[in-house]
Amino acid sequence: MLLVGLVALFSTGLATADDASDQAAELAKKLSNPVAALISVPMQFNYDSDFGPDEIGSRVLLNVQPVIPISLNEDWNVISRTILPIIDQNDVPLAGADEFGFGDITQSFFFSPKAPTKSGWIWGAGPVLTLPIASDDYLGTGKWGLGPTAVVLKQSGPWTYGALWNHVWSVAGDSDRADVNASYFQPFVTYITPKHTTFILNTESTYNFETEEWQVPINVMAGQMLKFGNQLVQIGVGVRYYAESTTSGPDGIGYRAWITLLYPK
Numbered sequence: 345m346l347l348v349g350l351v352a353l354f355s356t357g358l359a360t361a362d363d364a365s366d367q368a369a370e371l372a373k374k375l376s377n378p379v380a381a382l383i384s385v386p387m388q389f390n391y392d393s394d395f396g397p398d399e400i401g402s403r404v405l406l407n408v409q410p411v412i413p414i415s416l417n418e419d420w421n422v423i424s425r426t427i428l429p430i431i432d433q434n435d436v437p438l439a440g441a442d443e444f445g446f447g448d449i450t451q452s453f454f455f456s457p458k459a460p461t462k463s464g465w466i467w468g469a470g471p472v473l474t475l476p477i478a479s480d481d482y483l484g485t486g487k488w489g490l491g492p493t494a495v496v497l498k499q500s501g502p503w504t505y506g507a508l509w510n511h512v513w514s515v516a517g518d519s520d521r522a523d524v525n526a527s528y529f530q531p532f533v534t535y536i537t538p539k540h541t542t543f544i545l546n547t548e549s550t551y552n553f554e555t556e557e558w559q560v561p562i563n564v565m566a567g568q569m570l571k572f573g574n575q576l577v578q579i580g581v582g583v584r585y586y587a588e589s590t591t592s593g594p595d596g597i598g599y600r601a602w603i604t605l606l607y608p609k
Contacts, residue, residue, distance in 0.1 A: 365540075367576075367608070368540045368569045368571075368576075369536070369540055371569060371576060371578075371606055371608060372536050372540045372542055372567075372569050372578070373499060373504070373536060375542070375567075375578055375604065375606075376499070376504040376534040376536065376542060376544075377466060377497060377499065377504065378423070378425070378454070378468070378495050378497070378508055379413075379421070379423045379454045379456040379466065379467075379468035379495055380413070380423075381413040381415075381421055381423075381458070381609075382411070382413065382606065382607075382608060383411065383412055383413065383606075383607040383608075383609075384410075384411045384604050384605065384606050384607065385408070385409070385410045385411070385604065385605040385607075386407075386408075386409040386411070386602055386603075386604040386605075387406065387407070387408055387409070387602060387603050387604070387605075388406070388407040388409060388600065388601075388602040389404070389405070389406055389600065389601045389602065390403075390404070390405040390406075390407070390598065390599070390600050391403070391404055391405075391598060391599045391600075392405070392594035392598040393594060393595075393596065393598070394594055394595035394596050395433070395435065395436045395437070395592060395593065395594055395595075396435060396436060396437055396438060396439065396592050397591070397592065398435075398439060399595060400435045400439060401433065401434060401435040401436035401437070401439075402433065402434050402435070402436070403431060403432070403433040403434075403436055403594070404431070404432045404433070405429055405430070405431050405432075405447075406429070406430040406431075407427050407428070407429050407430075408426075408427075408428045408430065409425065409426060409427050409428070410424075410425075410426050411423065411424070411425050411426075412424045415458075416455075418458070419457060419458055419459070420455060420456070420457060420458065421455075421456050421457075421458055422453055422454065422455050422456070422470070423453070423454040423456055423468060424451070424452075424453055425451075425452045425453075425454070426449065426450070426451050426452075427449065427450040427451075428446065428447075428449055429446065429447035429448070429449075429483075430445070430446060430447070431443065431444065431445065431446070431447050431483050432444045433482075433483075436482065436592075437482060437592050441482060443480045443482050443483055445478070445479030445480050445483055446477055446478060446479045446483065446484075447478050447483045447484050448474050448475060448476050448477060448478050448483075448484040448485055448489075449474065449475040449477055450472065450473070450474050450475075451472070451473045451474075451475065452470065452471070452472045452473075452493050452510065453470040453471055453472075454468030454469060454470050454493065454494075454495060455468060455469060455470045456468030456469075460498075464498050464499070464500070465496060465497070465498050466496070466497050466498065466499070466506075467494070467495065467496045467497075468494065468495050469492070469493065469494040469495075470492075470493060470494075471490065471491070471492065471493065472489075472490070472491050472492065472493040472510045472512060473488075473489060473490055474487070474488065474489030474490075474512055474524070475488065476488055476517055476518075481521075485514065485517070485521060485522070485524050486517050486518035486520075486521035487514035487515075487516070487517035487518065487521055487523070487524050488514065488515050488516040488517050489512040489513060489514050489515065489524050490512065490513060490515045491510060491511045491512040491513055492510065492511060493508070493509065493510035493511075494508070494509055494510075495507070495508040495509070497532075502535050502536045502537070503533070503534070503535055504532075504533070504534045504536075505532065505533040505534075506531075506532060507529065507530060507531040507532065508528075508529075508530040508532070509527070509528065509529050509530070510527070510528045511526070511527045511528070512524055512525075512526055512528075513525050522554060523554055524554070525552070525553040525554050526550055526551065526552045526553060526554075527550065527551045527553070528548070528549070528550050529547070529549045529550075529551075530546055530547065530548050530549070531546060531547060532544065532545070532546035533545050533546070539568075540568065540569040541566060541567070541568050541569075542566065542567045542568075542569075542578070542580070543565070543566050544563065544564070544565040544566070544567065544580075544582070545562075545563070545564055545565075546562075546563050547560055547561065547562050547563065547587075548561055548563065549561075552590070555590065555591075557590040557591065558588040558589075558590075559586070559588060559589050559590050559593050560586065560587045560588040560589075561584040561585070561586050561587070561594075561598060562584060562585050562586075562587055563582055563583075563584040563600065564582055564583055564584070565580055565581065565582025565583075565600060566580055566581065566582065567579065567580030567602070567604075568580065575605065575606075576605075576606040576608070577603055577604060577605055577606060578602075578603070578604040578606065579601075579602070579603050579604075580600075580601065580602050580603075580604075581599075581600065581601045581602075582599070582600045582601075583597060583598070583599055583600070584597070584598045584599075584600065585597055585598075586598070
């Protein structure tokens, strides 16, 4: 009887560990998909330097990015993705200018089919808006923005690859501020190991049609699924290299660290 009990207890422990491992693998895969049906709250810390004509400026940026999926019907979701920047910058845009506060909010809505296409592609599209809530003129555009956004990707085994794009035009706001007419393009590829470590390579490129300038940071990152008590999280770090930058933008090497809180159903 004792032997049977120990075997049953051991088997239950293995099943629980296997279930937890399967859940972690599934969540890591969903985090690689921008339109997955998963509530998450990424908090992304960024450090960049060499701003301005004298290349003495620096910026610490915290992006709080809640992702909330909403089921519309049996076939469609809408995925709300919000980016709230909190910025601390020094000598930007010019020497002696120091600012701390909120930047403009970027709000995207992706209407996405719940099932991939027959060939395995996942996609979503919808509107993107920018809300001029910046607490300082140097931290935002002073303009309301509107435009389209779209994402397409494919997941095959441990690999995910695809691209996200949006374009924003200013539609209202301070008439004394420069107009906004910019495209954002993010091709990405990720690989998830059996230990639920995710390796990420992407660019987060922006082209400003008003100034005709590119900003092209190339990011190399790694994240790990963990559990603290009942809270599932992904933590990660990475570096980036600015292959191209604007006249007053950052240059050289930048750094990123993040923690993502996960709330699976």
